Amino acid sequence: MAYVICDPCAGAKDKACVEVCPMDCIAEGPERLYINPDECIDCGACAPACPVGAIFPDVEVPEKWKSCIAQNAAFFATGPSGHEGAGRSSNE
Numbered sequence: 730m731a732y733v734i735c736d737p738c739a740g741a742k743d744k745a746c747v748e749v750c751p752m753d754c755i756a757e758g759p760e761r762l763y764i765n766p767d768e769c770i771d772c773g774a775c776a777p778a779c780p781v782g783a784i785f786p787d788v789e790v791p792e793k794w795k796s797c798i799a800q801n802a803a804f805f806a807t808g809p810s811g812h813e814g815a816g817r818s819s820n821e
């Protein structure tokens with residue numbers, strides 16, 4: 730299981746979730762942010778930190794945003810420009 734960022738993040742993108750994630754597994758994409766399902770430990774810290782309610786455990790994602798589960802995973806599978814591992818930006 731993993732947490733998932735859904736459509737309401739687009740337009741907000743305040744990165745409050747990034748601040749609280751202990752795994753550093755939330756990355757910024759062109760439209761919104763995404764959670765790496767392979768690294769998320771389901772701690773739940775990000776969900777209440779989100780001002781627009783965009784973050785859900787994958788089993789609780791509302792029906793209208795189900796496609797976001799695959800979108801979060803796909804972001805890390807290919808990266809924003811097609812290279813693996815892109816999206817991690819805080820390991821400088």
Ligand code: SF4
Nearest residue numbers: 750769770772773775
């Ligand atoms: S549930 Fe925890 S580990 Fe997973 S993305 Fe949110 S803050 Fe990070």
Ligand code: SF4
Nearest residue numbers: 738741743744746779
């Ligand atoms: S806290 Fe919510 S709105 Fe802000 S960047 Fe994270 S998912 Fe997007």
